[in-house]
Amino acid sequence: MAAPDLWDDARRAQDLTTRLSRLRADVExxxxxxxxxxxxxxxxxxxxxxxxxxLRAELRRSVRSLQSDLDRLxxxxxxxxxxxxxxxxxxxxxxxxxxxxxxxxxxxxxMYLRWAERRGFHVELDEVLPGEEAGIKSATFILSGPHAxxxxxxxxxxxxxxxxxxxxxxxxxxxxxxxLDVIPLIEEDAEIEIDPKDLRIDTYRSSSAGGQHVNxxxxxxxxxxxxxxxxxxxxxxxxxxxxxxxAMRILTSRLAELMRREHQQKIENLRGERRDIEFGxxxxxxxxxxxxxxxxxxxxxxxTDVNRVLDxxxxxxxxxxxxxxxxxx
Numbered sequence: 001m002a003a004p005d006l007w008d009d010a011r012r013a014q015d016l017t018t019r020l021s022r023l024r025a026d027v028e029x030x031x032x033x034x035x036x037x038x039x040x041x042x043x044x045x046x047x048x049x050x051x052x053x054x055l056r057a058e059l060r061r062s063v064r065s066l067q068s069d070l071d072r073l074x075x076x077x078x079x080x081x082x083x084x085x086x087x088x089x090x091x092x093x094x095x096x097x098x099x100x101x102x103x104x105x106x107x108x109x110x111m112y113l114r115w116a117e118r119r120g121f122h123v124e125l126d127e128v129l130p131g132e133e134a135g136i137k138s139a140t141f142i143l144s145g146p147h148a149x150x151x152x153x154x155x156x157x158x159x160x161x162x163x164x165x166x167x168x169x170x171x172x173x174x175x176x177x178x179x180l181d182v183i184p185l186i187e188e189d190a191e192i193e194i195d196p197k198d199l200r201i202d203t204y205r206s207s208s209a210g211g212q213h214v215n216x217x218x219x220x221x222x223x224x225x226x227x228x229x230x231x232x233x234x235x236x237x238x239x240x241x242x243x244x245x246x247a248m249r250i251l252t253s254r255l256a257e258l259m260r261r262e263h264q265q266k267i268e269n270l271r272g273e274r275r276d277i278e279f280g281x282x283x284x285x286x287x288x289x290x291x292x293x294x295x296x297x298x299x300x301x302x303x304t305d306v307n308r309v310l311d312x313x314x315x316x317x318x319x320x321x322x323x324x325x326x327x328x329x
Contacts, residue, residue, distance in 0.1 A: 022085070022146050033073070036066050075315060076147050078322040083184035084150025088143040089253050094135065095158070095177030102135030104161045105178040107310065109139050112155070112180070114312025121145035126234040126246050134167070140233070140250065142185060149184040154318045154325075156182045157283030164289045173289055177282065185249065186256040194248075194255065200224040201244065206235040223247045230254050284317070286310070299324050 001020055007013045043059040046052070079085070090112065094105035109128075116123045124142040131137055143152055158179045165174040186192070203218040220235035221243040232251035234243040286306055287293045294303045299320040303309055309317070 025146070029073070033066065033069060036062065040066060071319075072315070075319045075322065076151075078319075078326050079147045079150035081150060084153075085147055086149040086184035086186070087145070088149040088152045089183050089185050089250055090141055090143060090152060091181045092136070092139045093179050093181070094131070094137050095179065097174075097176050099131060099133045099135060099167050100165055100174050100176040101178055102131030102133075102137055103167070104135070104159075104176040105137070105139070106131075106135040107161070108159060108178050108180065109136065109141075111310050111312055111314070112152075113141075115314045116143055116145075116312075118312050119145065119151075121148060124246070125236055126250065127236065142246075142250070149182065151318055152180075153182045154321045155180050155314065158281045160282035160285045162285065162287045162289065183253055183257045186253045192252060192256050192259055194225070194252065198226050200226055203240060219243055221247050223251050225251060225255060228255065228258060230258065296320065 001016060006016070040059060040062050043055055043062070047056055047059065092105050092109050092112075094101040113123055113125075122144040124144070125139070126142060127138075127140045129137040129139070143149075158177055161176045161178075162173065163176075164171055168174065200223070202222045202224070204220050204222065205218050206220045219238075219240040220233065221240060222231060222233040223244070224231045230251065232247045232254060234246040234250070237243045237246060283298055284294065284296045286309070287295075288306060292304055292306045294306050294309045294317070295301070296317050299317075301317060301320045303316065
C-alpha cells in the first residue's frame with residue numbers, strides 16, 4: 001500500500017485496499033474478543049472474592065455476548081477454500097409450478113437479502129425477471145463482504161416449500177421448488193480474457209415493477225458470449241454504461257467457472273452437484289402446513305421456527321453444513 005505507483009493501476013489498488021480493510025478488521029476483531037475475555041475473567045475473579053448480584057448479572061450478559069460472537073468467528077474459521085473470501089454472484093430460479101414456484105422464488109430472494117442485511121453485507125440486485133401473476137421467475141444479485149462466497153455457497157441447491165396455497169381457491173396444500181446457484185465473483189482481468197468480437201450486446205427496457213427509478217429508455221443490458229452461449233444481464237443501474245459494466249463482471253465470473261470446469265476438476269468443489277428443480281433433489285424443506293418445520297436434508301438439522309429462518313436467520317443451518325463438510329471422513 002505504501003508503493004508510490006499504487007494508484008497507477010486503480011483496479012489493483014482497490015483490490016489491495018479491500019484486502020487490507022478485511023485483514024485489519026480480522027485483527028481488530030481478535031483483539032476485541034481477547035480484551036472482552038480478559039474483562040470477563042477479571043469480573044469472575046472479583047466475584048470469587050465477594051458476591052455482587054449486579055456484577056454477576058453483568059458477567060452473565062458479557063459471557064452470552066462473547067459466546068455469540070465466538071460462534072460467528074468459529075463459523076467463518078471453517079472457510080479456507082480458494083475462493084471462500086471472494087464476493088459471490090447468486091442466482092435464484094423458480095422451478096416448475098408456475099405462480100406457486102415463482103412466489104416461492106421471491107420469498108427465497110427476500111430471505112437471502114434479509115440474511116445479508118443481518119451480516120452487514122452489501123447487496124447489488126442486478127436483474128429480476130417478474131412472474132406473470134406474482135413472484136419472480138429469476139433474480140441475480142452480487143453479495144459483497146468477508147467470506148461472502150464461502151458462506152452463501154453452503155446454500156447452493158434446490159429448496160422445497162410446502163404450504164396451503166394463497167393462490168388456490170380450494171385452499172389445498174401445494175409443494176413448490178426454487179433453486180439458488182452461487183459462483184465466486186472473478187474480476188475481469190483476474191483469470192480470463194474475453195475477445196470483444198465474441199460478444200453480442202443487446203439493450204432493452206427494464207422490466208422492473210415500477211417506481212421513481214424505473215427506466216424509460218433502453219438502458220438494460222444483456223451480454224451473450226457467442227462461443228459458449230453464456231449470458232449475463234443487468235437492468236437495475238441508472239445508465240446503460242453502468243448496467244454493461246455489471247453484466248460484464250457477472251459474465252466474466254461465469255466464463256471463469258466454465259474454464260475451471262473444462263481445465264480443472266475444482267468445479268465440483270465450487271458448484272457441487274447440480275440437480276433438477278423438482279421433488280427428490282432438494283437440500284432443504286420448509287414446511288408451513290400441516291406443521292411448521294425447516295429441515296436440512298444434508299445435515300438433518302431441524303428448526304421449528306420457520307418464520308425466523310424465512311426472515312434471514314440462516315447462520316445455524318450454514319454452520320451445521322460447513323462443520324459437516326469440514327469434518328474428517
